[in-house]
Each structure stands twice: as C-alpha cells, then as structure tokens.
Amino acid sequence: MPELTSKDSVSYSRHLLVEARHLLLKVRQKELKPYHISPQQSNILDFIYRGDRKATLSEIAKYTGRGINTVSQQLIRMEKDGLVKKEREVPKSTLLSFELTEKGSNIYKNISTMESINTIMLVLNEEERQRFISMLKKIIDKAKQVNGQHEV
Numbered sequence: 001m002p003e004l005t006s007k008d009s010v011s012y013s014r015h016l017l018v019e020a021r022h023l024l025l026k027v028r029q030k031e032l033k034p035y036h037i038s039p040q041q042s043n044i045l046d047f048i049y050r051g052d053r054k055a056t057l058s059e060i061a062k063y064t065g066r067g068i069n070t071v072s073q074q075l076i077r078m079e080k081d082g083l084v085k086k087e088r089e090v091p092k093s094t095l096l097s098f099e100l101t102e103k104g105s106n107i108y109k110n111i112s113t114m115e116s117i118n119t120i121m122l123v124l125n126e127e128e129r130q131r132f133i134s135m136l137k138k139i140i141d142k143a144k145q146v147n148g149q150h151e152v
Helices: 006-035 039-051 057-064 068-080 102-111 116-121 126-146
Strands: 084-088 096-100
Touching: 006 039, 006 102, 006 116, 039 057, 039 068, 039 096, 039 102, 057 068, 057 096, 068 084, 096 102
Parallel strands: none
Antiparallel strands: 084 096
C-alpha cells in the first residue's frame, strides 16, 4: 500500500474502524441468534452479571455508553422476555434497579463462553492489544469531547 497523506490516513482509519465494528457486530449477532438476544442486550447481561448485584438504569447507561431512554427501552424488552427483573429501591420511588432472572443468568453463562470475538482479538499479541486499547480510549475520549459529553 502506498504511503497515505495525513488527510488520507484519517479517512482510511475511519473506514477501517467502521468496517471492523460492522464485521465484529455481525460475528456477535450470529453467535447470539440462537438465544434471541442482541449484542446490546448481551452487553447489559454482562454488566449486571459481573457486577454480582442489582444495577441501576444510570449505571447500565454509563457502562454501555448509551442514553437512559435507549437503555430503558432495552430493559423493558429484556424484562418482557424474562431476562431481567425490575425493582424499585424504595416503594413508590422512581429509582429502579435491575437484576438477572434465572433465565437471564443461564443465557449469560452460555454466551459468555463464546470465543469468536476473543479468537479475532488474539490476532494481536498482548502488547498490541494494550496499545490498541490505549488508542481506542483516546478516540473515544475525543469523540465524547466533540459530542459535548463529559468524561465518565
């Protein structure tokens, strides 16, 4: 590949990020299809399960990088599908927390052992993965700044 100009490298980097995201998402969707859940829902299951406690709507939104309304709609669907259980922290309170149901916990245990994304990421050695993580964090932080979001 010929050397890219600065403008070309920015454009090509953006293209590669979009393509990688798209392909990784397709791989994850394929693995999750038998469980009838989306990658976003698997991310929520992961957060609640690994937290080993109830999680609030705002905690889940912060972890997933999604808005409260988006996460709320996901959780409504997940509750309807029997994956999570909603609880009010105090009767008549607006503060809600969520925990996994037995079904949600069982599905999480099954999907957490899926290896396709890990296999793909292992194309990088540990040092490369650490540099990759650092670079992605810089990109995410700058995107949040440009988007007017504060650091979380």
